[in-house]
Amino acid sequence: MSDRAQMTKGVSAGCQENDPHSAYRVSRYLSLYAALWRNSVIRELGFKVNFLMWIVVEGLWFALQLTFISVLYLHTEHIGSWTKWQVVALVGASHLIQQLFTAIFLTNLAALSEHIRTGKLDFMLLLPVNTRFLVSFRQVDLGGFVNAAGALCVIGYALHRLNHVPGLTQVAGFLLFVLVGVLIHSSLMLMLAATSFWTVRAQGIVWGYYNLFNIARLPDEAFRGLFKAVFTFVLPMLLVSNVPVKMLVDKLSSPLEMLLLLALAALICAASELLWRIALRRYTSASS
């Protein structure tokens, strides 16, 4: 069995390296992704009611977070220097990032441990496509985009209540940081999911990761000490949604936070790619 794994690795490594036409490659991957999208749309159309119900569920939990914030602000004027509508924008931004992550990556990365356990990963390794691409993008959860649109509306309303019209650079920066946030979440999640190459029972990991989303939507100024250090520098949960919102509502005191977030994003991406390669090398397929 191990030589089969060797062989499959050869195939996937080969397709990564000996294709000189990068423009061709990009368009090929784009058309591949379009095909995967079509597939997902057709799949969702088969369960229309269920599709709508999940949107309701996610929307309800979002409303629940907003309720929590409104109740908090019945009893206080500000948390640190954060006012009510700034925090609403923060909850919105956090939801936006979480929903985009859910739409594009969550189902796929959560399924990885199952692919490893059952040996289905063999087939993915055999396909002439970058395996990480396939593992990350196979399915699209369209409901996530609907909920992300809802989050955008909430952010817009919060800005209206703040009487704040952000400039073009602010909006562009916000969107860029939202994408960086999605990238950070997906890289961290890939690393967590990749632990199933070592321990087969990694199912609880998805659930565990969701605990981290709970932190991301809270204002950074509420935290101090070790907790703040860990969730800023190691797992930058207190940066991913805080920085884009601070950018949007003129709360950034120095550009340092932005640079820190970008640097950590680069670091986490590199680490996830490295771990992914090491993990794949370990893969010996199931039932061996």
Place this chain on the structure above:
Amino acid sequence: MGKYWHVLNLGLQNTMVYRLNFLFRATLGLIPLMAIISVWRAIYADKPGGQVASYELAQMISYYLVITIVDALTAVTEDDWQIAADIKDGNISQFLLKPLDYLAYRFCLFSAGRLVYAAFAVVPTAAFIWLLRDHFVLPPDAASAAGFVVSLALTAMLQFLFSFTLALLAFWVLEVATFIFIAFAFEYVAGGHLFPLDLLPPAVAGALDYTPFPYMLFFPVSVWLGRVSGEAIWLGVLVQFLWVAAAYAVARGVWRRGIRKYSAVGG
């Protein structure tokens, strides 16, 4: 009665398999708990009077710590999915033939699961509470402690019956997950998971009092904190008991109707 002891025993042994998982889950669950406590600390730091809606900081922190304790002992985690799967896959057919009551059988498994979970969750939770011991309030007197224990048992029953009935929807619809999540979301707010219910405007809190939700979490926690005292404890326990009785009647009724509809797919 003896047969249900066997079921309980079986449940204990089965859930022991997941002990590491439980330890892991309870430890990770402390992260959001720490976060929410930090937020409250930040709010209290700017309160010169040191009170929010008649809660002192220690009481507010204890509120969330006691929730964690009550949750570990009473929250339904896997049972509803398993019940729905039993119905969908036709596994309940065997219970219709055997002299074993499915509701009682499920309750035994639920109790076993909670006992094992609590036994392992106690390690990280106790350590965390010890760290916050300066802000941890104990029940003020024996009556509160006794009231808490009784109300805790009733909360567990209410939680179980609520989830059991919801899972029985699987008799009628193919996919019950969304229904369960929607109901859970309501219970999450109205039960007091997110914040103490007396932080709500009085009209809203008063209206909630006519629903079973506060009795699924908020009530036992309030008893522990001494915010309900004297006769009000036993009055509340009585109301809670009535909700349990009502939930039991509904669960039985839905089960009977479900069985009539049941077609034993694949059973």
